Ligand code: HEM
């Protein structure tokens with residue numbers, strides 16, 4: 001059963017010439033060094049996955065990351081659609097639902113001022129969320145948006161949103177925070193209902209700006 | 222067979238081990254280090270097993286009877302960490318240390334001192350890891366996958382867990398670098414790559430998997446650590462991060478990791494089956510290529526653990542098909558093992574029994590894996606006991622059986638004594654019966670919707686859970702037979718011949734039994750190499 005048909009000529013080197021010890025040690029360090037570099041590179045790769053992930057989410061609208069466009073760009077796209085033959089698409093209506101969630105442990109009141117809206121594609125709409133700091137300390141909040149279904153996320157564009165910036169509140173302070181959005185007419189036809197949800201966090205960056213709170217029209221209580 | 226390598230050379234002043242306990246502390250001998258790894262994993266096997274029995278005792282009946290739910294959760298988490306990083310991985314490294322130099326005709330590992338470090342880091346890492354169970358804030362309880370934000374909510378023993386994981390990772394990477402250097406540089410002349418035993422091949426590929434994937438895991442846990450203590454927000458949405466991203470990074474490591482746990486097992490089984498079928502291994506080349514393809518594919522399938530996170534359809538489809546593709550090379554392997562046995566003059570000594578058990582039951586695990594790979598089905602199966610059944614079939618009668626088979630197969634070479642064949646057979650049959658009593662019912666409760674990682678469950682799952690728990694205790698006690706057999710074999714027994722198994726192929730069978738402290742200080746002659754490969 002040991003017969004394999006291999007011949008001695010297969011061996012490249014002469015039979016069992018002793019190996020030079022220091023030469024061997026050098027070879028070990030070369031291989032070990034390369035493997036070590038591979039390990040370091042893969043450690044770095046783990047970190048590279050972070051920005052890579054962001055980019056992929058941005059491009060695909062994966063994870064419900066929504067788009068952001070300027071008001072001008074929104075106008076331009078609307079005109080383009082009107083000029084093209086797909087003006088029909090502009091007659092389509094979609095229901096947009098609004099949800100507000102306070103992240104675990106957050107001492108906030110946070111809710112949409114409207115539960116849902118019926119919107120036409122390509123038009124800009126404004127709605128707002130209400131937030132109130134229930135604590136006795138000034139605090140900075142940050143909203144993180146998510147749209148479902150995911151297929152609609154990248155067609156859901158915001159021209160203005162309170163989630164673009166950090167939101168500062170004085171102790172007990174509250175206000176309405178606007179969001180302006182437009183749904184791209186190219187949104188898949190099977191989408192007739194979209195949910196926009198915000199989770200409101202205590203921002204990691206609690207540095208208060210030197211500007212006082214009047215910029216946000218606090219309605220204090 | 223031949224004793225050409227035992228001839229004394231007067232230019233060497235040490236031929237045996239140093240006396241006393243420091244022998245084990247300072248040793249750079251590959252056989253000593255292999256032995257240390259194997260004893261360490263055997264000890265960890267019983268620690269991890271005790272945790273499993275606590276879990277199964279609690280699940281014997283619905284309701285909370287024995288342990289506090291938080292402790293239950295830390296048991297499921299610790300059990301997994303101990304079994305994966307403390308048992309299966311070090312046990313295979315131990316086998317690699319013992320066998321690879323002997324299989325390729327090398328006197329030792331390439332970097333013996335690094336080897337000593339690789340081992341001795343492990344007991345410290347696990348002491349730290351296990352000590353968290355006794356800290357005020359308790360051990361990790363968010364699952365071995367360490368998903369944030371849950372994992373970040375544990376107490377300050379969290380830092381110890383991460384520290385211990387870093388050290389385990391360093392140990393594995395150093396061990397792997399050593400194995401790669403050994404295989405690349407230390408093969409005897411004439412031992413070409415395609416003459417290497419499959420165990421060496423599978424370990425070479427595993428070492429690359431380890432070097433490429435463990436650092437990614439190290440990165441992920443470092444991010445957890447800085448999120449927790451240093452104000453970064455990789456995974457915290459409050460600071461603009463994303464917890465789902467952790468899952469991507471983790472599984473980019475995690476899926477190659479499961480192949481790290483099984484590829485060396487493929488090598489063990491590919492060594493044992495030809496010996497007892499008395500036929501050369503069927504399809505040696507295809508085995509090598511299949512192993513390499515599995516390793517490559519294992520890097521592009523990770524998101525099959527994340528089908529329910531809401532990936533876009535294209536992603537779900539990609540990961541579904543790439544996952545299913547892995548079963549092609551895996552199927553090639555199973556086919557080759559069966560073809561090797563086909564019309565062989567088979568005998569059923571204990572190593573062969575465990576190897577055959579491996580082939581049959583690993584395949585059951587592979588089939589349930591295929592079911593889980595079907596995205597729409599996985600949405601129902603995910604996080605149920607069906608997944609638990611799947612990975613336990615590939616890991617217990619898979620990886621663990623292969624380790625037991627390897628022990629029975631090579632222990633006569635290690636100790637010079639034959640093990641007790643009768644007890645070995647009893648060990649096999651009790652293990653096989655109980656392992657199925659233990660894990661097969663988990664398929665049923667899983668399909669019926671029982672979630673994993675819970676200390677309590679609804680009444681309709683009661684019967685199968687009770688049966689599984691009985692299986693668990695049966696399996697656990699059966700392993701005491703194993704310890705007894707190993708102990709007896711170390712102490713004495715019928716003397717083994719050098720060849721041990723009639724007609725066995727491989728350089729390790731050309732050295733005396735027990736293998737002398739130093740082997741192949743002179744590389745084996747070419748004729749011997751050519752006679753001893755498939
Ligand atoms: C035919 C090959 C295989 C396929 C198609 C496969 C597929 C899968 C899938 C789809 C899952 C995710 C299930 C879920 O969480 O919903 C899974 C989980 C798992 N598999 Fe496999 N698998 C295969 C082989 C293996 C092997 C060889 C091992 C290890 C030796 C393994 C170990 C695991 C483990 C540990 C988990 C659970 C991880 C966790 O969530 O804790 N699998 N497998």
Ligand SMILES: [Cu+2]
Pocket residue numbers: 475476479522523525526
């Ligand atoms: Cu996987």
